[in-house]
Amino acid sequence: MKLSVKLIDITQRGVLLNKLDAREIGVMDGDRVQVINQAKGKSVTGVVNTTTTIIEKGTVGVFAQTNSRLEFAAGESAEVREAERPVSLDYVKKKMNGEKLTKDEVFEIVKDVVEDTLSSSEITAYISATYINGMDMEEVEHLTKAMVDTGESLKFTTHPIVDKHSIGGVPGNKISLLVVPIVAAAGLKIPKTSSRAITGAGGTADLMEVIASVEFSAQEVQEMTMKVGGTIVWGGATNIAPADDRFITVQYPFKLDARGQMLASVMAKKVAVGADLVVIDIPVGRGTKVPDINEGRKLAREFMEMGERLDMRVECALTYGESPVGRAIGPKLEVREALAVLEGATIPNSLIQKSLSIAGILLEMSGKAAMNAGYEAAEKILRNGKALEKMHQIIETQGGDPKVKSEEIVPGEHQFVVNAPQSGYVIELNNQALITIAREAGAPHDRGAGIYIHAKKGMKVNRGEPIFTIYAERGWRLQRAIETGRRLMPMLVEGMLIDRVPKVHWA
């Protein structure tokens, strides 16, 4: 059926049909149609929504994300036909029934995810099934390869290509801002793609965006890497393993962390950028994604097995994850802290040591440093200013100001200092509470929002000394963050009252 196109700019996939046309075509809500842009030679299978008013008979509404592939202009003519029920739905059901999927079946699902043939609900069913029934290593390998094959890949002619990945869950984990320039300064190529925060207070891409652009195509990432040795960009813009975004989105409401999915997600991005040598940072401990150290070792073995299956050398670093890395949480605060270290600051220890350890492993793996000499080699590059110089080059290549200095990065003007209610040692920092407060304060969207920790775990504080400061760009957000802080108590000082009824003033 020929229908006139109406563009619908909603962050959704699919098409919108008038009920009369839908009946004529023979489809109901949830069924699929094939939509063809004959002029451009494009065709998409989209999920149908129906309406009786906003799309009149003879018109087809095309949602924004579907039209990004169809490239219709408003008013153009679309050919719309009933589409077959995708066979991938049978494979999803097979997985729900506890069976293992073959390589071809997994590929079919991932292809239909990427091509928007499956709806969010259907993708959720797949994720739920893999989460509940699990995947063995072979199935994870299939998934990884399918995610790679359905997106862009970088093709480097020089080797080795190195990469790192932190599996996340720890606030303030800004180490890529140090690791990338250090290893690039050592002459290695590290085309690092990062995520934006979904449930966190700032992903590496959110951080880097404070000082440079982060949205580049895969081709641009490759060129920039060849030019200056490294990038720090947002993976979402590269169309590398695009299925991953969809998988992550459907896990978001449940804060699901489906193990097999996570393995595939990480490995697919590493395969797609052409990495030969990879180090995976696995934060362990209470409040992280891996509370138990044995669980962390098991996960490390799985990453390494996946590396073997995918022809990639993988090493894992189990890192301390019960406290934030460094003292800053939130985009501007974190960038300020990382730049200051590149500029020569000798604190915070936790950030510097972790970054040098991870960078050191990559230097050792690549032969740039002897075994057990990677840390010192990385430290040298940091201390002699080479890492800062490289970071300036990377910033410049990504369209930022290479002369940017840490002190020029100013966090939100609305601030609230929390003081120690009594003297004692800081006995606990609650990762999740800190993240929640930073988000309430506006992070990551408000780049200047976040938390700066004055006293870390194990430090002695005197009554009335500041233990942390909340920053916000807007007053009402600060108020909300303060209220949340009162409720969540993100830091405890030894002997400190956790609650008191009736309430007294906080700090």
Add this chain to the structure above:
Amino acid sequence: MKLSVKLIDITQRGVLLNKLDAREIGVMDGDRVQVINQAKGKSVTGVVNTTTTIIEKGTVGVFAQTNSRLEFAAGESAEVREAERPVSLDYVKKKMNGEKLTKDEVFEIVKDVVEDTLSSSEITAYISATYINGMDMEEVEHLTKAMVDTGESLKFTTHPIVDKHSIGGVPGNKISLLVVPIVAAAGLKIPKTSSRAITGAGGTADLMEVIASVEFSAQEVQEMTMKVGGTIVWGGATNIAPADDRFITVQYPFKLDARGQMLASVMAKKVAVGADLVVIDIPVGRGTKVPDINEGRKLAREFMEMGERLDMRVECALTYGESPVGRAIGPKLEVREALAVLEGATIPNSLIQKSLSIAGILLEMSGKAAMNAGYEAAEKILRNGKALEKMHQIIETQGGDPKVKSEEIVPGEHQFVVNAPQSGYVIELNNQALITIAREAGAPHDRGAGIYIHAKKGMKVNRGEPIFTIYAERGWRLQRAIETGRRLMPMLVEGMLIDRVPKVHWA
């Protein structure tokens, strides 16, 4: 934040915000906002979609199904606030993790389903989790009660109220059109609510709509039942157990048949109409939802246990399900066949015997007939014209023409007769293939589309004699159904070639 309302008539739930407003409120796609219609005192928590163009800053788009609860007129002012993440998401995750949910947790999920607080994806995750991890009888009981409590209920002052339910899967199963008038003619009250076809060729509601209205409120169903003893209406319009519609919708793409869900779905509707005595028709055999007889017995025990838990007497009838019930498939064809039986036709046997058996059980359970005398009692009511008279009353009460005669119901004018390719016995009828062909021909939307079977299983046919006819309202649909028929071969005659390469003409 105060926003001006724009109504968006899309068969969806939730609200649409301009990205700038969303950021100001502090929500992303997939988060939730509370939308308040202060003038009407209505408040709804809705899932957020964002856009940059079709909803301008200062405006909130409200999708049709959400506005049916908010009752905004276009341009009115809405208060929109960030809403807490619903706790029901944690319960869904708990179920995904294989744990059993408490009564309160199940209620919270179902409430959020009915109130559109959960998105389709989130409901899918719940259904997937109950499907994969299963539910024990206690959890099914909780789910049943929650589904009842979140919708309308009928409150009869006279008893017993009787009801029947067929779990479906067998084409042509039009027995409610006979059972309801028979038991109502016996003086019983049977407020029957039925479904529309989702994957079938015609639900009972689709059938009844050929001769009467089927959309009534719960209150109207109660009044009509008190007046004439029975109804045959569409459950979807009554707001009885409204969660069920959402659960069924998300199962549709996968043709899922989650056992616990199905038990709860059936029982909730029976509890909500106030049924005291219920018979469940469980078709068994190849091509049905219950291929194995022992599986059927197990399901029957589960229905009976649920009956005990819910203070309702339940009996189950395991029925032959490998062939269609009667000879007609598709709304008009089925209504014509059922009316003809009420008018005195003595075929088809399978339809008459099954209807009388089910009606007979209800007559025995209610004491209207002695044990083992129910079938004959039902037969008497059918044969003496009381059932026809009662059906006319029901049709009239539901706004149809009580004088309607079977021969006045004319199926689609486009017809294709399939003849036996050789002489022999009909050895197989494939339920799913018959349904698929009927749907391709236009059923259930095109009321006149469907299939009429001339030779049922076990019957002898001579070469060239008709074995079935396909009916359609539109020529192109008939063509499509014919092509599908060639591919699927829904009926086999002993010794008949199933396929031949290269292809020869069909029949």
